[in-house]
Structure formats: C-alpha cells, structure tokens
Amino acid sequence: MSVTLVKVTKIFTDQDDKSKEFTAVDDVNIEIKEGEMVTFLGPSGCGKTTTLRIISGFEKQTKGDVYIDGTLVNDLPANKRNSSMVFQSYAIFPHLTVEENIGFGLELKGMKKSQIKSEVDVIMRTMGLSALGSRQPSQLSGGQQQRVALARAIVTKPRVLLFDEPLSNLDAKLRDQMRTEIRRIQQQFGITSIYVTHDQDEAMTVSDRIMVMDKGRIQQLGTPFEIYSRPTNHFVADFIGRANFFSCMVKSVSDVVTVEVNQKQYQFPAFNKDVKAGKRATVVIRPEGLHIQKNSEQAFFNGKITEAVYLGATVEYEISVKGRTEPIVAISYNPVKEGLYKVGDEVGVTFDPISAHVIL
C-alpha cells in the first residue's frame, strides 16, 4: 500500500487573468512505503496541501504521475481512490449524528445496517467515543470532533490515510495529546499515512520521515533526525529549529571537509556532496552544539554576552561578535557544571566537530 509520486507538478492559472500562472507543486518525486507515516512540512503556500490534495484526487496534477499500490491513479476520481482524509476543519456533516457520520462511508459501500452498527461501535470504543454516538456535531468539543473525523476516516479501512493540518484548530494541550494518539492509532492499524503540517514539533513527533517543502519544491526528505541534524540547505536548517550560520572557505574535500572560518582551519564530516574545494560554503551549528568558556585564542569566536535567559534546566545566551551582524545563539544544558555567565561577560565559543555540518 505504497504511494509514489513521479515528477508531479501543479500549475494554477488565475481565473481572471489566464496569462498569470502559479506553480504550486514543482517536480515532486517521493515514494512512501507501506505502513509508513510521512509528513509534508513547510511554511504556508509551500505546496504541501496541494500535493496532498493531488494524492486524494481533489486536485489534478498538471504533469507527472501518481501511483497508489503500484497502480496509476491519475484518472481515478477522489471517490474511487481508496484513501481517507482527515480535514483541517474536520468536515463533520452537521445534519448527521456522530454514529451516522462515522458510518457514512460504510453505508456508501452498501454494507448491511447491522454490520455498520458493529463496525462503528468498535471504532468508537477504540477512539473513546462510545458515549457520544447519538450526539449532534454541534454538541461536540473540538477534540471530540477531531476524534469523530479520524474515526470516520479509518472505519472504511482505507489504504492511505491523509491528514490535512488536523490539529491546527485545537488548543496547545489537546494538540500534544492528539498527535500522540494519531501516531498510536496509525501504528496500531498500520495504515500508510501522509500528514501535512507547518508545525515542526508535530512533524517530529508523528513521522517516520519528513518531506520539507518550500516554493513547491522538495527541500529535503529524511528521518526527523536527518532533517534536524544534517539539513541539506539553508532553508531547512533555518526552518527546523534554530541554527547559527558561519560563512567559510572550503580548502579540501575528501572523507572529511576542511574549511577555514575566522582564520582557523576545521575539519567536519562530509555529508553534503555539493560542497566543493575552493568555493565558499556555510557551517551550520545548532545552539546546543556550542559551548561557552572564558575567552581565549583557541576559541572558535570570542565575543560579548548581550542576553542571558536562565530557564532552570538550560540557559540561552546571545553573544555578539565583532564583524558579525547576527548574534551567536548558544544553549548551555548543564549550567551548574558549565557555570553561569551574565550580560557583558567576555566569552569564547567552542564546539564539537560532530555537532557541526557544512552546507552550500
């Protein structure tokens, strides 16, 4: 029950001015394996929802092919594709009860009333909805509506489950709870799932792999660990978490990359194939990869602390360095051991080579 996109492109034309075009999805290739949960992550307007709607059949791609389970489904309308969507607005039918909503898809399949009842009962028990069967949708809370939408989507045993920003209408606490639950149910049923979100925490929690998108293109496809620790470009590094960027000159590339930053040479593991000797590149270091010490000649950079936020378990520092416009952001994870610095202190910043990463 895999989903494969080959060179999928979607171009929208302006309704009023036919000469104006907008490329929403640009040459997207991805293979989603059976039982896998993949998240499409990116800022609004990056093409993630359009890609999802192409898979569901609500939009038709301008170019490229969509395969579900190895079968070409380009010309299969949404109602014939065995996929189920959980909508951002939940899209609960307002004129039907909870039970009727959940049983809607089974009824369309022509299932017998008694069987629908038992299937619906089972799924309602799994989702903790048993007491709400005869309620009207208007009598449900946001979290309950979300559960009904999910129950309605999975009761038909779809081959692919699609989530379109399903948690964006919930409050923070419920959101954390629901994303764990969605992951639990997805794994329990083993349904191949695609999840669209702009929230990186959500993406990290629920996904096997994350596809980061921007301007209709795939920026990076990888596990949450790869995306965070080995971003392939500036966009991904900046969009996921916080990062410090240091401009550098590449001296040589072999198993390791040798670069010169701040008139000193450093060696990093070579992950990015596009980094070439003699060209300029960027060193990316996450705030937790940096350490703060007394200033010294050996330090990576020396500077002055301009902000220190003490959070108990951690301390967040901003250090301004001469010749840099952006301050360096560092997080100290063991302030008791590493010592506390205050605003105005002259400090040196160092790092472990393994925490750093060179991109173009």
Add this chain to the structure above:
Amino acid sequence: MKQRIISSWHSFIQLSKDPLLLGVILLLLLSLVLFIIYPLYKVVVVSFQVNGAFSFKNFTDVLTYSNGYYLKALFNSLWMGVATAVLGTLIAYIFAYSLTRANIPGRRFFNLIATIPIISPPFIGALAVIMLFGRNGFISSTLLGMQNASAYGAKGLLFAQVLTFFPVAYITLRGVLESISPTLEDAAMDLGGNRFTIFRKVTLPLSIPGVASSMLILFVESLADFGNPLVLAGAQFPILSVQAYLEITGMGNFAKGAALAFILLVPSVSAYMLQKYWVSKKQYVTVTGKPTQSSNDLVSPKARWILFGVCCLIAFFIILVYASIVFGAFAESWGNSSKLTLQNFVYVWRVGFESVLDTLAIAGLSTPAAGILGMIIAFLVVRKKFWGRKFMEFSSMLSFALPGTVVGIGYILAFNKHPLYLTGTLLILLLNFIFRYIPVGVQGGVAVLKQIDPSIEEAAVDLGADSNKTFQRVTLPLMVPAFFSSLIFSFVRSMTAISAAIFLVSARWKLMTVQIMSQVESGRIGAAAAFSLILVAIILVAMAVIKLILRLKYHTTSSILSQ
C-alpha cells in the same frame, strides 16, 4: 479574448460529460432569457419604436403630454422615493438602534411589530390611511369632526409608503448594527469617549454603508410601489407606475405605456446597481457567529426613555393601522355605524371566494417552483463553473430591481402573439410569479452554500460518494431550511403581489389583491378590509405550517424572518 473562448469551450466540453447537468443549465439559461430578459427587451423595443422604426417620439410625447402631466408624475415618483427613503430609513434606524443597542424594554414586542407589515399586502397602509384620515376617517371625521378631509395626495401616500416599507430598512439596519462588534464601542468608551461621542464617532460611521444601502432599497421599493399610489395618489398627485398602468389598461396605448415604464425603469435599476455593486461592498465589519452582547450601557437612561417613547409612537401607528383594518372588516359601515357585523365577510365569500381559490392555486403552485429553481440556480452559481454562470446569477437576481409595473407591461407585450400567446391564461400568471420570486430562493440558497465549507462535500466524495450522491445526501439536506425560508418569503410575496399581476389577471383567473383594489375603488372599504384580513390570515396559517414542518423535521428553531 481567444484564450477566453478556448477556456469557455473547455468548460463546455467538461460539462458535456455530465449530460443531465448540461441539460439543466441550458434549460435554466433559456428560461431566464425568455421570462426575464425578453419581456424587458420588449418594453425597451416598444418604447423606442414608432411604426417599426427607431424613434424618441414616444418619450417626447409622454413628456409633453397635457402640459407636462407625466413629467410631473416622474417628478412626484422621484420625490416620493427620496422622501420615503429618508424618512423610512430614519425611523428604521431609530428602531434598530433602540433594539440592538439601547436595551429598551419590550424588544421582542417591537421586533414583532416591525415585521408585521412585511407579511401583509403592500396596500394595507393605503387602506388604513383612508379609514383613518379620509372623508369618513376615524381620526379626521369621528375624532376631529372635519367635514371634507381628504387622505389623497402626497402626505397620505408618504405615510402609507413609510409604514409599508420601513420594515425592510429595519431588517437591513438591524443586521448591520448587530454585525458591528460591541467591543468596538467598549473600546471607544474605555478610551474615554462619552456616549454621544461614541455614537457619533464609532457606531454611526460604521453603519453608514448600511444606511446608504437601506435608503437605496427603499427608493427602489417606493418607485416600484403600485398598490398604495393606485389608492391614494389621485389625479392631483400623479405617480409614474400608476400612470403607466392607466395608459395601457385605460387607453390601450402600449407604446406610451412602455415609454413610461422605461422612464420608471432607469432610476430603479440605477439605484439597485448602485446598492448591489457599490454600497453593499463597502460594509465594514462582518462578525461571524452569534452577535455578542454589549458589556456596558451605550445609552444614558434619559436617552433610553426618549428612544423607548419614539418606538412606542411608531408601534402605536402600526397597531392603529391594523386595528382599523380589523375593526373596518367587522364594522357595519365604517365611520357611520360602529355596530359589529359579519356582513363584510359574507359579501366577500359571495363575491370573492373564487379569487381566494385562484390566488391560493397560483401562489401554491408558483411558490415551490420558484423555491426549487432558486435552490438549483444557487447551487449551480456557487458550486459549478460553466459558461453563462455570471449571466445566470445576474438575470436571476434582476427581478429585485424591476418595478412590477415594468414586468407586467413586458409580459403583456411579450406573450400576446403565437407561438407565445399566453394572455389571459393561468400559465402567464404562474410564469410571472415564478420568475419574479426566484431571487428570494437564490439569495437564501447562495447564503447557505457559502456557509457550507466545501470540505464537507469533499469529505463525502472522499468517503466514496459521487457528485450525485454528495448532492443528495449532504448538500441538499443542508439547504432544506433555506428552501423552506424562501418558500415563506415567496409565498407571502405571491399572495400580496399586485403591480405586475394586475396586467395579467383575466375573467377566468382572478387574484385577491386585484379584487381588494376594485373594492377600494368602488368605495367598499369594509369589504376591502375583510378581504385583506382573510389574506393575512391565510399567510399566517401557511407560515405556521411551514415553520411546524421545519421544527418537526429539521430541528431548526431559527427565526424565518431574521434572514
């Protein structure tokens, strides 16, 4: 341009894959052209033709006729339109503001009072003016002992029109004021504004587009009004819609009648366009969901009592009007003998029973047809893309802008020759009513469809429903309450219609409203009042039945009149 044609062609090809849909669209477009555009076209053609050639002669003729008698009629109509618009909107604003902002006692009562004129025939005001201020009027003769009082002319007509049409403005303005979030006024008060400053600087400016909109609507309604001027205007104060009618039915001069209709059409359509495409786009705020209650008092106790007094005075006049109709219906002889009797009802039963049945048949048949067509058009216009969609939306809403007199003249001009010879038939009345009240359904349907999130329909498709099933199982059930609301409105309008229908009735097919008019003209005020009372009773019963169905079947308790 070429690309346009190509894309229209593509959308046509797309539609041809769904022959049922294509058929429905073509049939609807054809009907709209035939029964809305074509009669209008006939009015224009006939008014600009003399002996088959293009000419302005009809216009120069009517404008110079009898020392500018028709010019005076035009001036009177416009003047009356402006006066009704200003006065009606002012009263409506006071009413709407008092009810939404001033927290006066008896708000439910006042709201009910203000909506009563909407469900009664448009000439009830005129009838009441005669009964109260006429020669035998209750106030003029019985109370003040005046000998030769006359209710005819500008003042009486203005009173009747304001009374008839201010509820329309009230509903518009109430909606506008409710949509202004009270938190804005709270904020202004918080920033140190006193109550009058808040009204002047916040509430009033925010409601100005609504005021403009309501004035334009009242102007159009007043211009199009036929029943009140027919009763009250008289020869001294000619009104355009009535003169056009007399020109045709009295003198049989179709060309001059059409020219007068065209002259009437221009300001009506202009005002309507201005309202629809300009003013209504200027609305500032739309708060979705339930209107929030204001947390503090926007009106000082003194101002509240003044507003309450004004509302009471307005309500008093409305009650006076309806009370006089009720008493008139039961009085032996209005103004002369106050003995109560049923003789008026006996007379109406004898003379008018046939017209009651005819009216019920016509309204009963045309109302569901107009409602269903309205829903289908709304669905197509909002959810489907096809060539002619904009035209369908425009032409189906156009009837709102057309004075009934113009439509009536258009129908007799358009359908008096083979193969479309319909004069004097039931069909011409039905078609006229159906296409005249389609906008009610379209408006209601569009409003509902815009509220239904497209993802709800997508969810049905996603779960395996095709477009037909989706419409049946999801879209249609959600549109049902709007359908019934539109039924109520178009039923009321069909039952109380007169301006267009008066051209189309025949010896075989009679309408109650037209019968009431002829009773008024022959001076049988009591019979007219009894007849009107029966009409209102039928409407109330029909409304109650429809509301009951709604409540039992669809659990909706939303007020039908709050639309």
